Amino acid sequence: MVRETEMGSATGPDARIDGLGELDALEAAGRAAFAAAADAAAVEAARVEYLGQKHGKLRAAQERLKQLPAEARRVYGQRFNAVREALEAAHRAARERLERPARAEAGVDVTLPGRRPRLGHLHPLTQTANELIDVFGRFGFSVARGPEVEDVFHNFEALNIPPAHPARDPLDNFYLPGGRMLRSQTSTVQIRVMESQPPPVRVIAIGRVYRPDAVDATHSFMFHQIEGLMVDRGVTMADLKTVLRLFAESYLGRDVKIRFRPSFFPFTEPSVEVDMQWHGGERWVEMGGAGMVDPNVFRAVGYDPEEVTGFAFGLGIERLCMRRHGIDDIRLLYQNDARFLAQF
Numbered sequence: 001m002v003r004e005t006e007m008g009s010a011t012g013p014d015a016r017i018d019g020l021g022e023l024d025a026l027e028a029a030g031r032a033a034f035a036a037a038a039d040a041a042a043v044e045a046a047r048v049e050y051l052g053q054k055h056g057k058l059r060a061a062q063e064r065l066k067q068l069p070a071e072a073r074r075v076y077g078q079r080f081n082a083v084r085e086a087l088e089a090a091h092r093a094a095r096e097r098l099e100r101p102a103r104a105e106a107g108v109d110v111t112l113p114g115r116r117p118r119l120g121h122l123h124p125l126t127q128t129a130n131e132l133i134d135v136f137g138r139f140g141f142s143v144a145r146g147p148e149v150e151d152v153f154h155n156f157e158a159l160n161i162p163p164a165h166p167a168r169d170p171l172d173n174f175y176l177p178g179g180r181m182l183r184s185q186t187s188t189v190q191i192r193v194m195e196s197q198p199p200p201v202r203v204i205a206i207g208r209v210y211r212p213d214a215v216d217a218t219h220s221f222m223f224h225q226i227e228g229l230m231v232d233r234g235v236t237m238a239d240l241k242t243v244l245r246l247f248a249e250s251y252l253g254r255d256v257k258i259r260f261r262p263s264f265f266p267f268t269e270p271s272v273e274v275d276m277q278w279h280g281g282e283r284w285v286e287m288g289g290a291g292m293v294d295p296n297v298f299r300a301v302g303y304d305p306e307e308v309t310g311f312a313f314g315l316g317i318e319r320l321c322m323r324r325h326g327i328d329d330i331r332l333l334y335q336n337d338a339r340f341l342a343q344f
């Protein structure tokens with residue numbers, strides 16, 4: 001109703017009472033003065049001007065109240081009290097506003113509500129790697145490591161890949177100066193392990209490998225492999241298949257099927273591609289390669305191929321991780337978008 005008066009409407013019952021518009025103006029001016037006060041002195045000056053006991057503007061308005069007839073005094077008085085409360089609140093707000101930055105500068109603003117810190121967690125690829133280490137650990141495999149910057153001997157030569165072999169093509173490898181390269185496969189670690197210890201061997205190696213592939217939804221110039229190697233007397237292809245099947249069932253679920261397709265790798269004989277199939281689906285997905293360690297590899301590391309046999313396999317970690325979590329683009333694993341990563 002007061003607002004109507006201010007806007008010039010003469011229809012309300014209080015419209016005729018003198019001085020209500022003046023009280024509105026007083027409130028607006030007082031609020032503005034407290035809001036604009038930039039330091040303690042300005043707040044105090046505004047307080048004296050509006051709320052001052054002797055010469056304050058509110059005090060003057062109160063004097064006018066006394067001169068009004070009874071009916072008008074009731075209406076004016078209500079409005080007067082509201083304006084006084086508003087200006088006292090504005091005064092308090094101005095003082096708090098000036099105190100707060102000082103506290104923030106001093107360090108912590110203890111008046112702010114608490115905020116729960118967001119906890120980070122391991123990257124899905126790291127989670128996958130840890131689970132693989134776990135599963136194979138239960139089968140008695142320990143973890144071995146090798147360098148990502150390798151020499152040609154460990155990446156090719158000892159793996160029975162001769163100098164003219166197409167796998168050595170500079171277009172398919174990252175060669176470095178001084179006969180070094182970024183390893184193109186974790187099979188390098190097979191060699192390093194066998195060089196450093198006699199049989200029996202039961203290890204896995206997990207790590208990055210590098211190939212100059214064009215990046216798309218399923219390819220990257222860097223990805224991760226898990227390599228497995230088991231060497232002992234009497235190790236057979238049946239052991240290989242059993243270990244891979246048990247692994248697939250524990251990592252991906254009981255309804256996973258596994259299939260071997262004849263293939264070729266210079267360092268295994270016979271060699272196979274390892275395919276897996278989920279939920280009785282139609283599609284077989286290639287997960288990597290495997291085979292029985294070639295006698296030439298045993299000879300390169302000083303093992304006697306008449307004494308021991310062994311199997312080796314190499315699987316793509318990204319594929320396993322993507323299959324497990326339903327991720328359809330490998331690039332998501334490297335972009336580190338927190339909205340993506342928070343889901344795992």
Ligand code: PHE
Binds near residue numbers: 265268288291
């Ligand atoms: N190193 C092979 C690859 O990267 C995979 C493999 C590992 C095959 C071990 C056989 C034995 O494709």
